[in-house]
Amino acid sequence: MSITHHPTEATVLDHAAGRMHAATGAVVAAHLQACPQCRALARMGEAIGGSLLEALTPEAMAPDALAVAMALLDRPAPVPPAPPPPALLDGVELPRVVQRLAQRRGGLGRWRWLAPGIQRISLLPEPGARRDGTVLYLLKIAPGTAIPEHGHHGHEMVCVLAGSFTDALGQFRPGDLAETGPEVEHTPVADAGTSCICLSATDAPLRFRSRAARLMQSVMGY
Amino acid sequence: MDVLLPHPALASLDMARPHTAAPGTARWAARLYCMTGPRMSTPSALTGEAAGALIQRIATARDRAAFAALFIHFAPRVKAYLRRLGAVDPQAEDLAQEVLLAVWHKADRFDPQRAAASTWVFTIARNMRIDALRREPRGGIVPADDLPDMEDDTPAADAMLIVGERDRALRDAMAALPAEQARLVRLAFLEDKPHSEIERQLGIPLGTVKSRLRLAMQRLRAAMEGRR
Ligand SMILES: [Zn+2]
Numbered sequence: 269m270s271i272t273h274h275p276t277e278a279t280v281l282d283h284a285a286g287r288m289h290a291a292t293g294a295v296v297a298a299h300l301q302a303c304p305q306c307r308a309l310a311r312m313g314e315a316i317g318g319s320l321l322e323a324l325t326p327e328a329m330a331p332d333a334l335a336v337a338m339a340l341l342d343r344p345a346p347v348p349p350a351p352p353p354p355a356l357l358d359g360v361e362l363p364r365v366v367q368r369l370a371q372r373r374g375g376l377g378r379w380r381w382l383a384p385g386i387q388r389i390s391l392l393p394e395p396g397a398r399r400d401g402t403v404l405y406l407l408k409i410a411p412g413t414a415i416p417e418h419g420h421h422g423h424e425m426v427c428v429l430a431g432s433f434t435d436a437l438g439q440f441r442p443g444d445l446a447e448t449g450p451e452v453e454h455t456p457v458a459d460a461g462t463s464c465i466c467l468s469a470t471d472a473p474l475r476f477r478s479r480a481a482r483l484m485q486s487v488m489g490y
Numbered sequence: 491m492d493v494l495l496p497h498p499a500l501a502s503l504d505m506a507r508p509h510t511a512a513p514g515t516a517r518w519a520a521r522l523y524c525m526t527g528p529r530m531s532t533p534s535a536l537t538g539e540a541a542g543a544l545i546q547r548i549a550t551a552r553d554r555a556a557f558a559a560l561f562i563h564f565a566p567r568v569k570a571y572l573r574r575l576g577a578v579d580p581q582a583e584d585l586a587q588e589v590l591l592a593v594w595h596k597a598d599r600f601d602p603q604r605a606a607a608s609t610w611v612f613t614i615a616r617n618m619r620i621d622a623l624r625r626e627p628r629g630g631i632v633p634a635d636d637l638p639d640m641e642d643d644t645p646a647a648d649a650m651l652i653v654g655e656r657d658r659a660l661r662d663a664m665a666a667l668p669a670e671q672a673r674l675v676r677l678a679f680l681e682d683k684p685h686s687e688i689e690r691q692l693g694i695p696l697g698t699v700k701s702r703l704r705l706a707m708q709r710l711r712a713a714m715e716g717r718r
Contacts, residue, residue, distance in 0.1 A: 277704065277707065282678075285678055285679045286616035286620055290620060309711075311604075311605070314605065314612060315656065315714065316660065316679065316710060317609065317613070317679050318607075318610070318613075318657075319606075319609075319660055320612075320680060321571055321611065321615070322567065324574070326567050326570055327569045327570040327573060327582075329565050329566055329583060329587075330583060333565060333583065333587060334562065334565075336587065337557075337561055337565075337590055337591060338557070340591055
């Protein structure tokens with residue numbers, strides 16, 4: 269797999285530092301799994317985190333903290349065995365981060381139509397979790413379908429899992445990550461051939477340009 | 491020499507002749523506990539290699555004294571980390587506790603070829619903090635299975651030095667950073683603030699924050715890759 273579109277160095281380090289929202293962090297994790305180059309950078313960030321942790325002035329734990337912890341060592345495994353995660357979706361191998369999310373909620377759920385040619389499986393926020401304006405979903409875009417031109421209040425991050433799409437920045441193929449800031453407007457179009465499946469996160473709602481698209485947004489909750 | 495006050499949890503251990511204990515052994519860990527336990531806030535003298543050896547003792551022998559020594563060293567640091575990132579006390583204490591319990595349960599995933607002990611503990615604390623935030627409204631404790639992927643397929647060595655050397659090189663390089671850059675690196679990892687907030691706080695423009703951080707990262711990276 270030849271990856272040509274990477275997250276910025278700052279994004280990889282934010283990920284290593286644990287500064288990203290769960291949703292955007294998951295998209296970066298999917299890219300890291302596919303990209304040794306960014307993984308090496310993330311490793312370096314984690315090593316920096318480790319040495320900063322080591323250098324922190326310790327804050328005393330409660331006097332009985334160790335005794336409590338020792339008493340808990342023998343408690344049974346903290347999590348009951350979960351069903352094995354689905355590894356494939358439409359024949360596509362899912363990144364580990366998606367497998368784990370699916371495992372926690374007991375399955376992936378099914379594709380739901382979002383618009384003609386566009387289907388979605390919602391992953392985050394998890395049911396019952398706090399809604400902080402960030403969302404994570406899988407998108408399946410039929411060949412030749414355009415995602416209506418949209419800008420963003422926040423950041424959008426997309427990692428391609430299968431197929432490909434093309435926008436003003438070029439072609440995005442499996443493993444490639446597209447990172448879009450608040451000021452960018454773009455119109456990704458799924459390439460001909462197979463459907464394009466991506467993992468997509470936004471940290472604020474999309475804002476479509478055309479009235480029809482805005483209507484679709486209000487109806488579909490996109 | 492301090493008065494030795496073994497913790498009740500360690501009473502079952504063989505405490506005889508601790509001065510003969512070799513580093514990494516249970517007896518050595520117990521002795522370390524006795525020396526540092528009564529003064530939990532004193533920095534304990536646990537080197538990276540020793541901490542790694544203790545984690546491996548847990549993996550291979552479920553060594554409770556090794557756990558105690560790791561707990562004494564890391565729990566107060568993890569708590570400090572969580573508090574710097576805004577956790578308040580009952581939660582910071584509980585989560586630090588859970589992070590160390592995750593170290594116990596997942597010790598067999600630790601790979602000393604890949605990461606220093608402090609780095610591994612950092613990634614666990616980081617992930618469990620994120621997960622706790624996500625689950626806040628439901629409360630309760632985070633499942634300890636949401637751990638970093640140590641089992642991925644990255645070649646252990648990469649272009650990097652071996653872990654011990656790499657860690658020392660990194661520490662030296664961090665100490666040698668200009669104060670401003672060092673401060674930005676700390677802020678980037680230990681404050682839950684967007685870069686734009688850091689900009690406001692330090693009174694330097696966002697572009698400058700980013701370029702100085704980048705410069706710092708280049709230096710640290712060069713040090714870790716053995717170029718200097
Ligand atoms: Zn990459």
